[in-house]
Amino acid sequence: MAVPSSNLAAEYQSLKPEIDEAIMRVLASGNYVLGEELEAFEEAFAEYQNARFAMGVGSGTASLHLALEAMDLQPGDEVITVPNTDNPTASVVTHAGAKVVLADTTGDTFNMDPEKLEQYITPRTKVILPVHLFGHPADMDPIMEIADHHGITVIEDACLAIGAEYKGRRMGTYGPLGCFSVAPGKILGGYGDGGMIVSNDPDMAERIRVLRNYGHAPRVPRFPGDLTGGKWTVLEEGFNQRLDTIQAAILRAKLPTLDDRIAGRRRAAAIYREIFEGTPVTAAHEEPWAKHVYFAYNAMLDNRDEAQDYMNSRGIPARLIYNPPLHLHPAYSWMGLGPGSLPTAEYTASRMLGLPCFPQITESQVEEVATTLVKFAKGG
Structure with missing residues (x-):
């Protein structure tokens, strides 16, 4: 018997009315960047992950990159993560201007091993980046205890772990920012690249909204002739890493199931x-x-x-x-x-x-x- 590795077409067919309606609603609206559809999905995703805020970004890789950019890392700073992960977990550290340090893992969950973690910490360590590999949470209590002891920030790579729980708590809110992928085939996947970042810190959430949208101040005019009263202000040199509105609508349609x-x-x-x-x-x-x-x-x-x-x-x-x-x-x-x-x-x-x-x-x-x-x- 041949067995497929996945069946995304069957998933679409099971939700076809809801997904088709969401797509047509966005197309009919004429609003294809940011806007109410994205905000509605962000609110729903934050509620699902038990976080105060959620921000849609261009990919899971972008979620990690923007989270590290928000840490204002400097040359020589170090970020500890694990070796058995997709390379964006490590490459975003380099792109954010820091040095990646790889720490060994456990033999059963394949996640960061808290018992080995301290040997990789130096005075230059600024971030610990555990990966919840394949959807199994890392052992967060001892990781957080070690991080707190050394004054190190923890950012979670939860790209594969939407819905996963550690001691009854959803992933993503142990540090200031938690990062997720919503690409096709992920636990919650759209029909193109996408990512989410969650936070309980309003200032950090606002920083991500700025970074994902070129560095523009939030609520600036979105198109020429916009009469909403927003003033165009560039706060910093950011990125074009927004979650597409049509993907947000699709993901919102899929989230309830x-x-x-x-x-x-x-x-x-x-x-x-x-x-x-x-x-x-x-x-x-x-x-x-x-x-x-x-x-x-x-x-x-x-x-x-x-x-x-x-x-x-x-x-x-x-x-x-x-x-x-x-x-x-x-x-x-x-x-x-x-x-x-x-x-x-x-x-x-x-x-x-x-x-x-x-x-x-x-x-x-x-x-x-x-x-x-x-x-x-x-x-x-």
Whole structure:
């Protein structure tokens, strides 16, 4: 049985009336940049994530970049993050004028390891940037305790973790800014690039609104002849990183049913866990204090590369996601971190295999994937 890696078309069909109405409403309005549709989605997203404010931006990468820009980093400042993430987590640090420092991870959640964190802190450390990898929250209490002790700001990379929870609390509000992606295929995805930033700090929220829109003061005229009374004032050199109004309307139409789709991912993960129990395949881990939203489902096993070939040859997409870790890529050779430098991240990466896990996957499809992988692991 061939199994897809995702089914975004089916997701659209399940919400077609709501999404089509949202698109046509925006087109008919004539307002395609910022405006009421974006503000309505921002309010709804903030409420969903239990934050005071949410700001729509151009992408998940832009959310991280703008958040770091708002920290006013200087040359020589350091930002600590993890190596087993997509490279924008690290590249935005460079683009914001600072130096990225990679810290080793845990062996089960693949997230930043608080027990190892302090060894990477120096007098130049200004930001700790934990990643809630694949939708599982990082262990935020000890991370925040360490950060507070050293006077370091925490910015969350929650791009894969909309709806995830740490001890009953949604992600994104542990520090001044939390960053999310709403690109296609993400936990909540539109039909083009997009990102969100949440905050409980009104001044920080206003700074993001300025940075995303060229550096213009908020509520300036949006087009020639606008008679709303706003005055055009450029407060700083910002960026063109606004969430498109039409994407905001689509995302707002999809948000009310998001918990149902997360439940579909979690059902698939539960079936995987049950089938993998007692086999050579290690199921994806979920801490008791976490609500994992399973943007991706990564099992672990020996002979991973052979397992990937075995699965793919049988019509089952098996992926290596953010693998190998960043420090082993040419772009980060300047760090001088060869094999063995971050041993836990490297070990888990060598055994990790991404399996299909999306809201519309059926029980029979999950069973086919899982039993096929177990058959390989048992020598089949």
